Amino acid sequence: MTTDTPAPVIDVQNLTCGYGETVVLAGVSFSVQPHELLFVIGGSGCGKSTLLRCLIGLLKPTQGDIAYFGKSFTTADVGQRREILKTFGVLYQENALWSSMTLAENVSLPLEEHTALSRRDREEIVALKLTQVGLAGAGNLFPAELSGGMKKRAALARALALDPAVVFFDEPSEGLDPLTSRAMDQLILQVRETLGTTMVIVSHQLSSIYRLADRAIFLDHRVKGIIADGPPAELAASCTDSQVRDFLNLDPDSIQRPKSSFK
Amino acid sequence: MATIGSELAQIKVPHVNLGWQLPAAGRELKTATAKLEGGQPGEECQVTVGGDWRLNAPAPVWSGVIGGRSATRVRVVPKDLGKWDTSLALFLVHGRAWCDTKKIDCNVEALPLNLQTLLQQFAEPGVFQPLANPAVQSCGKRVAIRVQHWVDQARENIAFIGECTLGLMGVAQHPRRFRWLDCLVEMQQCWVSSLPIVSLVSFLVGVTLAFQGAIQLRAFGAAVYVADLVGLAVVREMGPMMAAMVVAGGTGAGFAAQLGNMKVDEEIDALETLGISSVNFLALPRLLAVTLMMPILAAYANVLGILGGMFVAATMLDIPAASYWVETQNRVGMMDVGSGLMKSLVFGLAVGFAGCLRGLKCGRSAAGVGAATSAAVVTGILLIILADALFAVIYHGLGI
Numbered sequence: 185m186t187t188d189t190p191a192p193v194i195d196v197q198n199l200t201c202g203y204g205e206t207v208v209l210a211g212v213s214f215s216v217q218p219h220e221l222l223f224v225i226g227g228s229g230c231g232k233s234t235l236l237r238c239l240i241g242l243l244k245p246t247q248g249d250i251a252y253f254g255k256s257f258t259t260a261d262v263g264q265r266r267e268i269l270k271t272f273g274v275l276y277q278e279n280a281l282w283s284s285m286t287l288a289e290n291v292s293l294p295l296e297e298h299t300a301l302s303r304r305d306r307e308e309i310v311a312l313k314l315t316q317v318g319l320a321g322a323g324n325l326f327p328a329e330l331s332g333g334m335k336k337r338a339a340l341a342r343a344l345a346l347d348p349a350v351v352f353f354d355e356p357s358e359g360l361d362p363l364t365s366r367a368m369d370q371l372i373l374q375v376r377e378t379l380g381t382t383m384v385i386v387s388h389q390l391s392s393i394y395r396l397a398d399r400a401i402f403l404d405h406r407v408k409g410i411i412a413d414g415p416p417a418e419l420a421a422s423c424t425d426s427q428v429r430d431f432l433n434l435d436p437d438s439i440q441r442p443k444s445s446f447k
Numbered sequence: 448m449a450t451i452g453s454e455l456a457q458i459k460v461p462h463v464n465l466g467w468q469l470p471a472a473g474r475e476l477k478t479a480t481a482k483l484e485g486g487q488p489g490e491e492c493q494v495t496v497g498g499d500w501r502l503n504a505p506a507p508v509w510s511g512v513i514g515g516r517s518a519t520r521v522r523v524v525p526k527d528l529g530k531w532d533t534s535l536a537l538f539l540v541h542g543r544a545w546c547d548t549k550k551i552d553c554n555v556e557a558l559p560l561n562l563q564t565l566l567q568q569f570a571e572p573g574v575f576q577p578l579a580n581p582a583v584q585s586c587g588k589r590v591a592i593r594v595q596h597w598v599d600q601a602r603e604n605i606a607f608i609g610e611c612t613l614g615l616m617g618v619a620q621h622p623r624r625f626r627w628l629d630c631l632v633e634m635q636q637c638w639v640s641s642l643p644i645v646s647l648v649s650f651l652v653g654v655t656l657a658f659q660g661a662i663q664l665r666a667f668g669a670a671v672y673v674a675d676l677v678g679l680a681v682v683r684e685m686g687p688m689m690a691a692m693v694v695a696g697g698t699g700a701g702f703a704a705q706l707g708n709m710k711v712d713e714e715i716d717a718l719e720t721l722g723i724s725s726v727n728f729l730a731l732p733r734l735l736a737v738t739l740m741m742p743i744l745a746a747y748a749n750v751l752g753i754l755g756g757m758f759v760a761a762t763m764l765d766i767p768a769a770s771y772w773v774e775t776q777n778r779v780g781m782m783d784v785g786s787g788l789m790k791s792l793v794f795g796l797a798v799g800f801a802g803c804l805r806g807l808k809c810g811r812s813a814a815g816v817g818a819a820t821s822a823a824v825v826t827g828i829l830l831i832i833l834a835d836a837l838f839a840v841i842y843h844g845l846g847i
Contacts, residue, residue, distance in 0.1 A: 283812035299503040309533055312540065316568050328812055347502060347532035378565040
């Protein structure tokens, strides 16, 4: 961070959103600084995915504002919105790779739509992106031919296609084994360190939270908003809310095993 | 257990100073530049990169900068380098490749550390090993594979027919176990979705037949026989056929899309692993629904077709509707109506069979669902035409 504080990449003010009559988040405010890696955490049903859907423009807030680089996203007209959307990359929970296209075509499509690059340049950039995520030479494969971890990597390559300023991740380690999940985390860090991308990650994988997060915000369904905000290690040690401390200090071995009557 | 957090936090990679800046840099973006200095044979050359490098803006190309020169060593240095992205990385990758072919050193140490790291990532072959390409096959082998594919498909189709037959026999034996509610819902869907189009198509078919027939029959002063022509053609052929075509395009395709989607979402796998036959659970209610609905729709199409003919006769040919109706009643017997409805029963079976088969054998992707849907329509129409031709021969033989 430089001495003069730069404008926040994302600035959420008093955000209220939900589905129909149901309010999921009410009056949520937070900001994300350049190059920051923010985790959105919380129990199931607390509104993590809803917040993400609002941030990437899939759900319109009922109140409040989301601004990117000081420009309002909520009130932007179609043209401005498109410009802001070009600065996003999104890795969806189910990867959302287009199944009828090869990996190369999947990664190439954003470049085709939003840049004037020649076909050859696009192909080269696609090859670089696939190499960056460890999928060199896999461009001709279809998503159905890949394992879960490879699909995640391919989806990340697509999310990075336009060198976005912000990448949103929805459960990047979901369904991955611990080793692959660790490799994915390493990859996320590599991307952040090389391209300086700001990242917002929705996840409840404890190990990933501690490995990656600069900061975490904890959502709760009772208050329909943020109940804790800070570096995860600090929150785990000294958060006033016991729910947050319990979540972040969860010991996987702490389950009481009943004495088995089966031999 | 606060130790888990503190231990894991220690493995975090330290934050480096980033050359990359955000879009709201608060200044005008400069053009990307790359200048060559030196480059005479036998000496070192220096490429200075500067400005803002962006994918969606023009940027220098390595071959254009280096031209036809050769050097003992290439050094890339930044000067007033602002924003940069993959376009600069691509430029440098080309530079490195050029140096590799010339077998000379490419020095990028003066560049920002994160850019160097990115270049290293692009140099690594990656953990993924691509699948070996299948060897080029001979023509004979390709034909054999294709034939084998057809045989497999035929076997699958026969197995599906067998499963459906066994399922239907099961329904006959234990009717209470059958999912009648699903079947009724499907019948309702079929009726609701097909009715408007069947109405329009059948009426217009009646109108067209009457027009075409009238031109010929008028020449012989036998315009009133247009009622015979329309009545017989609609009841024996066009009514059941048109109703079946509409249902194949609507309900049949719907079955394939619905079942295909269930296959993609592993819902069918979930049934099978529970020991529930997907044919009995999903296909039979649909098959039976469309088979039972088809004669009703065909009868309805018959009425609309005759009304279409009557409309033309009354408005264009000056034949009173009552005369038209009497003529139709005289010529069209119950045997004609029955033979048409009998056919429609088989058409319904064909449409349901095609839709369910294609849906259950669908590929596990969005493209697979699309292919299954269109295949269901094509197969349905093909089976309808085949069945119709078969009925024509049988009816001829029976003298119906």
